[in-house]
Amino acid sequence: MTPPAAEGLDPIALQVATGALRAACEEMGAVLVRSAHSANIKERRDASTALFDPQGQMVMQAEHIPVHLGAMPSAVAAVLGERHEPGRSWVLNDPYAGGTHLPDITVITPVFGDRPHRPAPGRASAGRRSALSLLGFAASRAHHADVGGAAPGSMPADSHRLDEEGVIISPQVLDEEAINRLASRMRQPAERRADLRAQLAANRIGARRLAEIAHRVGPDRLARTTEAVLDYAERRTRACLSEMVDGARHARDVLEAPEGDLELHLEATVSGDELVLDFSGGALQHRGNLNCPLAVTRSACYFAVRVLTDPDIPPSAGAYRPITVRAPEGSLLNARPPAAVAAGNVETSSRVADLVLEAFGRALGQGTMNNLTLGNDDFTYYETIGGGQGACPDADGPSAVHVAMSNTLNTPIEALEREFPLRVAGYALRRGSGGSGRHRGGDGVVRELEAREPMTYSLITERRRHPPPGAEGGAPGATGRNLLDGRELEPKVSGRLEPGQRLRIETPGGGGHGG
Numbered sequence: 001m002t003p004p005a006a007e008g009l010d011p012i013a014l015q016v017a018t019g020a021l022r023a024a025c026e027e028m029g030a031v032l033v034r035s036a037h038s039a040n041i042k043e044r045r046d047a048s049t050a051l052f053d054p055q056g057q058m059v060m061q062a063e064h065i066p067v068h069l070g071a072m073p074s075a076v077a078a079v080l081g082e083r084h085e086p087g088r089s090w091v092l093n094d095p096y097a098g099g100t101h102l103p104d105i106t107v108i109t110p111v112f113g114d115r116p117h118r119p120a121p122g123r124a125s126a127g128r129r130s131a132l133s134l135l136g137f138a139a140s141r142a143h144h145a146d147v148g149g150a151a152p153g154s155m156p157a158d159s160h161r162l163d164e165e166g167v168i169i170s171p172q173v174l175d176e177e178a179i180n181r182l183a184s185r186m187r188q189p190a191e192r193r194a195d196l197r198a199q200l201a202a203n204r205i206g207a208r209r210l211a212e213i214a215h216r217v218g219p220d221r222l223a224r225t226t227e228a229v230l231d232y233a234e235r236r237t238r239a240c241l242s243e244m245v246d247g248a249r250h251a252r253d254v255l256e257a258p259e260g261d262l263e264l265h266l267e268a269t270v271s272g273d274e275l276v277l278d279f280s281g282g283a284l285q286h287r288g289n290l291n292c293p294l295a296v297t298r299s300a301c302y303f304a305v306r307v308l309t310d311p312d313i314p315p316s317a318g319a320y321r322p323i324t325v326r327a328p329e330g331s332l333l334n335a336r337p338p339a340a341v342a343a344g345n346v347e348t349s350s351r352v353a354d355l356v357l358e359a360f361g362r363a364l365g366q367g368t369m370n371n372l373t374l375g376n377d378d379f380t381y382y383e384t385i386g387g388g389q390g391a392c393p394d395a396d397g398p399s400a401v402h403v404a405m406s407n408t409l410n411t412p413i414e415a416l417e418r419e420f421p422l423r424v425a426g427y428a429l430r431r432g433s434g435g436s437g438r439h440r441g442g443d444g445v446v447r448e449l450e451a452r453e454p455m456t457y458s459l460i461t462e463r464r465r466h467p468p469p470g471a472e473g474g475a476p477g478a479t480g481r482n483l484l485d486g487r488e489l490e491p492k493v494s495g496r497l498e499p500g501q502r503l504r505i506e507t508p509g510g511g512g513h514g515g
Contacts, residue, residue: 009228017225018232018314021060024209025049028140028202029062035198037191038145040382043415044408047142048072049202051210054134056080057317059226067100067349067405068141070299073317074098075106076137078171084110084134089200091174091182093147095162095293096337101345102166103143103154103382107174107196109203111135113214113222135214135222138206140199145380146187152375153382157458157492158258159289159340174200187380230318237319238273240309246270251359255283255290255332255351256465256491262286262332266355277301277356279327288492289460291335292344292352298325300349300405304356343460343492346371346384349405350462363390363435363471363511365403366444368462368480370507374422374497376455381420383411388434388442388477388510390468397442397510400429421452430478430506435467437474437512444480444507451497463508464491473515481506 009017028049036042048064056076078098079090089109093099099106112132147154149166159165167185172178179196183189214222249268254261262283269276285291302320306313313319327333333352335341346369354364366387374381384406389397402408413424426448434441459482467476482489483504484497497503 009225014228014232018060018229020213021051021229022062024206025051025060025062027209028138028206029064031205032140032142032198032202035201036142037194039411039415039419040145041142041195041198043411044383046408047140049140049206051206052076052137052139053223053226054136056137057230059136059229059316061315065407066303067296067299067345068104070302071100071295072106072139072141074295075141076108076139079108082171086112086132089174089203090171091169091178091196092171093169094171095341097170098295100293100296101341102147102149102162102168104141104345105144105147105169105196105199106139106141107199107203108137108139109200109207110137111207111210113211113219133219135210135219136226138203138210140202142195142199143382144192144195145382146192146375148186151373151458151494152187152456153373153380153458155342155371155373155382155458155460156289157460157494159342160287162338162340165289165340165342187375229314230316233314233316233318234321236313237309238322241270241275241322242273244270246272249359251355253351253355253358254466255348256462257286257288257290258490258492259286259288261465262290264332264351264355266359268356268359274322274324275305276324276326279331279333283332285330285332285335285339289340289342290332290344290348291339291341292333292348293341294327294334296345296349297327297333297352300352301325301356303405304353307357308360346405347460347462353404358469361471363397363441363474363513364468365389365397365442365510366463366477366480366508367403367468368508369406370480370505371460372503372505373458374455376453379420381422384408385445385447385505385507386410387444387480387507390510391435391437391439391441391470391474391513393513394439396440397434399434399442400445401442421455423450423452424448425450425502430509433478433509435470435475435477435509435512437470438514439474439512441468441470441474441477441510441512444478444509446504446506448502448504450502451499453499455497456494457497457503458494459489459492461491468508468511470511471513474512477509477511480508
């Protein structure tokens with residue numbers, strides 16, 4: 001039976017609609033990257049874009065940052081009940097009100113189109129009139145190089161409360177007054193203003209493209225089309241899940257907190273065409289910053305399931321309908337305010353994705369983003385560093401890639417040395433760090449930076465004590481290492497660099513597959 005939303009929409013029209021929506025999201029991303037001023041967005045492309053329907057369902061996303069995109073629906077939900085008008089945008093970063101961690105600022109813009117006015121039966125029209133109707137929302141999320149707080153870059157390794165990590169932005173209108181007010185509380189305010197305006201520009205182009213589609217086909221047909229895209233994604237996800245063997249699968253892993261390892265548990269249950277991911281029994285929220293809001297936990301699960309099913313399924317809310325994620329409130333994966341979350345968004349999300357992949361028999365990648373933040377009163381710099389991916393049953397794992405929840409680029413050496421008081425002393429493959437097996441895990445990288453003026457540093461890393469496991473008899477990848485002038489550092493540490501001192505990060509390799 002044809003779903004009601006798909007009536008009158010043949011398979012070719014459905015693919016054309018999917019392509020148009022995807023192209024609009026990709027164009028939003030291009031505008032954001034090309035308009036931004038910070039290296040973190042324009043070089044590393046640590047930003048994401050998506051389109052939503054009037055009910056807040058994500059209709060389409062660009063292929064950007066997995067941890068952003070699966071969590072962005074919570075941001076739209078946080079402003080859904082507000083009064084929306086043409087030209088009015090919203091901004092937020094509060095992890096407990098739709099955000100992820102504080103540097104990730106989300107901008108949401110409602111999209112309006114003309115709905116033709118139909119006179120009542122028996123009454124003559126006084127001329128062509130139209131009324132504005134809400135077509136949906138354009139949204140962008142970008143990791144800003146600084147959002148205030150005690151540590152330059154707003155990614156402290158030792159925070160205990162959310163307000164120690166930077167400026168908390170509850171959902172509010174974003175206009176010029178708000179841009180100036182927010183930027184004044186952050187380092188490099190001119191750059192912050194420019195990046196926020198870049199997000200507004202990206203949203204405007206997404207809104208324009210969605211309105212153009214509505215103008216061509218009409219608002220009612222647009223609504224039916226977007227619902228058909230969601231239903232199509234749901235059908236394809238359910239079809240993939242129904243091919244899996246029913247039953248429960250289990251996985252356990254740890255996070256390397258300063259006070260000791262925090263254990264996480266997963267029970268993944270496939271039942272027909274549905275999947276339940278239950279994280280009960282794991283660590284409670286802790287006094288550090290590895291805590292996750294539930295939106296981030298869901299995001300990591302959605303990414304992993306997409307890997308396990310079919311990455312070509314349209315990335316939308318429909319694809320997530322057959323998936324249920326459970327994490328007890330007050331646990332590490334469903335933390336309550338005012339718990340700190342700086343590392344939860346980057347490192348804990350990586351471990352959640354690892355747990356899901358491990359439960360289904362996959363060799364794991366490096367399992368960390370290797371977060372490095374450097375700065376002083378004059379600059380802030382943040383980067384994640386690639387590593388080895390886990391091997392597949394039929395292929396070696398790729399080397400030196402941003403694994404799983406990151407998906408950013410590196411900052412080119414030329415851009416880094418031109419813009420910041422840093423010198424790249426070394427950047428190379430970490431040969432032999434991938435786990436052995438019938439198929440080898442990918443190798444990590446070695447990245448060594450030399451300070452050219454006094455600055456602080458913050459490292460938030462994982463897989464320094466526990467290696468990424470292999471699968472089916474494959475060997476684990478090598479653990480990572482953090483070194484300051486040859487002296488080994490803890491996985492999560494902050495400190496000070498003097499001119500001439502060098503930080504060396506050796507990232508983990510991926511696990512091998514097969515004995």
